[in-house]
Structure formats: C-alpha cells, structure tokens
C-alpha cells in the first residue's frame with residue numbers, strides 16, 4: 001500500500017523551470033552584495049521598470065518580488081512582525097507590510113554594521129539583507145496601496161532617499177470608443193506615461209551623474225520582446241487537451257519575465273520552456289495525471305501555498321490552464337514594443353497591469369481565455385489584503401455564469417500572509433463545483449444523443 005507521504009505526485013512540473021531557478025538566486029545574490037560592490041541600488045514597486053534601471057547601470061530590487069520570495073521560502077514572519085511593531089495592521093496589503101518590515105530590518109542591520117556591532121556574515125536574517133536604496137521609484141497601476149507604499153517606505157527610511165513617482169492612470173474604458181488596446185483613453189494614457197518615463201530617465205541621470213545608455217535600453221528590450229513572444233507562444237500551446245503545462249508552471253516563471261536581467265539567457269530560458277512543451281505534446285506527456293477538468297485562476301498569487309495549491313487541484317484531476325495574473329500581465333503584448341524606440345510600448349505595458357482595467361476589459365480577457373483554452377469554470381482567489389484584485393471578482397463570477405454558463409468558486413487566501421488561507425473551504429467548494437461540471441456534461445451528453 002502507498003502511504004500519503006510516499007504517494008507519487010500527480011503534478012508533472014516543467015523541468016526547464018527547475019533548471020532556470022539559479023537565475024533567480026543569482027539575481028538576488030547580486031542585490032545582496034550591491035553595497036559591497038559600491039553599486040547604486042533602486043527600490044521600486046509595481047511596473048517592470050527594470051530594463052530602464054539595467055540600462056542605467058543600477059541594481060534593482062522589486063518590493064513585491066522580495067516579499068513574495070520571503071513568503072515562498074517561509075521567511076516572511078520576522079519582516080511582518082517588524083512592520084506590526086511599527087504599527088502597520090494585518091489588513092494592510094501583505095506585500096507592502098512585508099516590504100515595509102524588510103525596510104525596517106534592513107535599516108537596523110545597516111546601522112549595526114556601520115557601528116561595528118555586526119559584520120556582513122552575521123546578517124543571517126534574509127529579510128535584513130536587502131541593501132539600502134540610493135533612490136526609490138514607484139510606478140503602481142490600479143491600486144491606491146501600491147501608489148502610496150513607497151511614500152511610506154521613504155518615511156520608514158527617515159525621508160533621506162530621493163523618490164520618483166510614475167503615475168499610471170486607471171483605464172476606465174467607459175467612453176464609447178474604448179476597448180482593449182484601443183480608443184482615445186488608451187492613446188492619451190500611453191502618451192502621458194511615456195512622457196513620465198522620459199522624466200524618470202532624467203531623474204536617474206541627475207542622481208547617477210551619468211548619461212543614460214539608450215543603446216543598452218534598446219538591446220534589453222530586444223531580448224525582452226523575444227522572450228515575451230516565446231512565452232506567449234508556449235502558453236498558447238496549452239490549448240491542447242490535456243494540457244502539457246499549467247498555470248503553476250507560468251507562476252514559476254513570473255520572476256524571470258517580470259524582473260530578471262534582460263539578456264540572451266532570458267531568451268534561452270523561455271526557448272527551453274517552449275521546447276519542453278513541444279516535446280511533451282509530441283510524446284503525449286501531460287502536466288497533471290488524468291486531466292478531467294480545465295479551470296481558470298482569477299486572483300493574485302498566494303506565494304505561501306504554491307506547492308499546496310498545485311497539488312490540491314492536480315489531485316482532483318483539475319488542470320488550471322490559464323489565469324488573469326499570468327496571462328494578462330508581464331509583457332503580454334510584445335507586438336507593442338518597438339525595439340528601436342521602446343518607451344511608448346513600455347508605457348503601454350505598465351498600463352496593462354491586470355488590476356488597472358474597468359470591468360468591461362477584465363470580462364473581455366476572461367471570456368477570451370476561457371474560450372481559447374476550452375475551460376470548464378473559474379476559481380477565484382479572494383485575496384484578503386489585495387482589494388485591487390478582488391474588487392471586480394463577484395461581478396465577473398456572475399457575468400461568466402450568466403453569459404457563458406461557467407460555474408465558479410471563491411476561496412480565501414493572501415499574497416504573503418498564510419494566516420488567511422482557508423484550505424478546507426477550497427477543497428469542499430472545489431468538489432461541489434466539479435460535481436456541477438459533471439452534471440452539466442451528462443446533461444449535454446443526453447441532449448446530444
């Protein structure tokens with residue numbers, strides 16, 4: 001008899017993701033050693049401004065990414081405690097809360113180091129290893145917490161660090177000509193953000209006292225565009241039933257497309273993913289054992305529970321094939337990038353954050369994805385401290401049921417605070433929804449006989 005502990009997993013993860021993990025740890029090691037190398041560091045949140053920082057010769061530390069990394073490694077508690085002691089309540093976005101706590105720990109660690117109380121080797125708390133920033137850049141779409149987070153970080157750091165804010169307007173899409181990637185609102189917002197990116201570059205030139213390297217930006221965006229095209233191609237192959245890769249595989253590659261350095265290695269990484277998927281399709285190898293149901297995942301990621309969630313769904317023979325967080329974010333429209341003159345296409349991607357759209361556009365994505373990937377229903381991750389993602393979910397659930405007959409369930413969790421996760425609720429609601437799907441299938445079968 002096979003015990004639960006030795007039961008073989010039904011999740012068949014992409015091997016090329018595992019092979020590319022070192023890229024993430026190499027990146028963070030570079031960040032952690034930035035001060036020793038006298039490199040200038042920028043802390044930033046939200047939009048993927050990293051190609052600009054890379055071209056300017058900076059090291060870039062992404063606030064959400066660091067909070068997510070701490071959570072995925074179960075090392076987030078000390079930072080959250082520090083934030084709580086400072087006065088940030090548990091209802092504050094756990095990304096922001098963890099990162100603000102990190103700022104406090106890193107500041108304390110830096111002060112102790114400068115006073116000779118500890119050396120670098122004694123800084124064993126990962127949360128305190130983040131190097132102090134030379135400046136901060138905020139560029140947050142669709143969320144008032146995100147837009148204020150860096151102001152708070154600046155205060156936590158004693159108002160001594162210069163800050164630049166890129167304002168990203170919300171795309172309401174309520175004018176007659178408005179639609180996804182089209183209409184006056186879209187064109188005007190694109191120009192407005194592009195103009196600010198030029199001003200950001202002036203700000204960086206002022207603080208680094210170096211002229212900006214435009215050729216390096218063009219080169220970086222060339223690699224990002226290539227990597228993004230390959231990623232989209234590989235995602236589209238998951239239309240195949242059963243699917244060769246799942247949403248969880250795309251989650252595992254979010255760091256790479258979102259903030260790792262732009263270069264040939266990034267292109268090779270996504271080429272390897274695509275090649276592996278092509279190989280799986282040719283061999284009939286599937287992402288989970290005996291796929292029976294195909295679902296969409298709406299919600300921001302729960303970084304504490306990645307392995308748990310992947311297992312829960314796979315054990316119910318559910319392939320989560322696509323999601324708002326993965327398929328409608330992260331350079332998802334690479335045709336917008338003009339590699340000779342990349343600023344406007346970059347600005348447009350920053351506006352395309354999946355929390356930055358009115359309901360009409362969110363419904364448009366979801367309908368497209370559910371139809372394209374042949375999905376049976378939707379799982380909503382009702383993220384406790386991220387109101388920006390959860391805001392339209394109830395309306396979306398009702399509209400998808402009414403207009404497309406797609407059932408859905410909600411489960412509670414959070415981005416970086418596992419105390420909000422309700423695993424039992426998820427399992428019981430999931431089982432109920434799968435029964436509904438079974439009943440619908442039997443009915444359709446009888447009707448077609």
Ligand code: SF4
Pocket residue numbers: 093094095096142143144145146147300355385386387388389415
């Ligand atoms: S509330 Fe959500 S969208 Fe806003 S900063 Fe937090 S994670 Fe980002």
